[in-house]
Amino acid sequence: MLHKDEAIVLFKRAYGESDKIIRLFTLTSGKIAAIAKGASKSQKRFANTLEPFNHIRVEYFEKFGKGLVRIDNADIVETNSGIERSLRRASTAAFFTEFADRLTKDRERNIDLFHTLKEVLLFTKQRELSYMDILRYELKMLETLGYMPNFTACVYCGKNVKEEMKVCFSRERGGILCSACSSPLPHRVYSAGTIPGIARIGNNHHRSAFEVHDKEGLPYMQDTGDVKRFEREAREIMEGFISFHLDVEFKSYRILKSLMG
Ligand SMILES: [Zn+2]
Secondary structure, eight states, X not given: OEEEEEEEEEEEEEXXXXXXEEEXXXXXXXXXXXXXXXXXXXXXXXXXXXXXXXXXXXXXXXXXXXXXEEEEEEEEEEOOTTGGGOHHHHHHHHHHHHHHHHTSOBTOOOHHHHHHHHHHHHHHHHXXXXXXXXXXXXXXXXXXXXXXXXXXXXXXXOOBOOGGXXXXXXXXXXXXXXXXXXXXXXXXXXXXXXXXXXXXXXXXXXSOGGGGGSTTSOTTOOSHHHHHXXXXXXXXXXXXXXXXXXXXXXXXXXXXXXXXO
């Protein structure tokens, strides 16, 4: 059966003498594995279309019951050009594609995730993303995958916690603890404002992450010291949550982390 779709190229490797194995995140069918016959042999066939981070239009043939689909035709919607301009851009793009690749199963349709990935790659082509931007997209992806940490209510007793009291985070339970529940349970204590700040960035998908610095944002982030502390604590919360609950360590994130300092 022949399918037409849009896709983001997640991964590519040579296969045999002249073929390529590709993983795509498609708009309508989620992640699929594909083979591109003759892709290494002929310069013209698929030219540079099947490169990671490209947004493409693709026609593929699927045999019933077979895992790999065969790419018949592909053309570019948006190239990855710009991402190669710095290691930071490349590792940011690699981190988000790895995120989508490793946290989804084959053929799980997720239109929001497709659009989020498309958007973050487009953004990464244009400039180097700040940590605030990275955090915003990380949260957005976790949300579309249904893995959002609980920043609203105590993960043990279920009570809502006042903004200024959101200081205890349990990595193991994946969210905040109220003061009563925090004493017997393992957790770490963060500065007042860090957890509401992360939640706020996660909820403001359409606003610039930089707005957290302004008057409307978090009043306690008044100078660069506050911002640095916020970033350090937010990273610890997010890294702990992801490695504990999703049981993945992203290779690309290690590079990105070293570049972020
Ligand atoms: Zn509680």
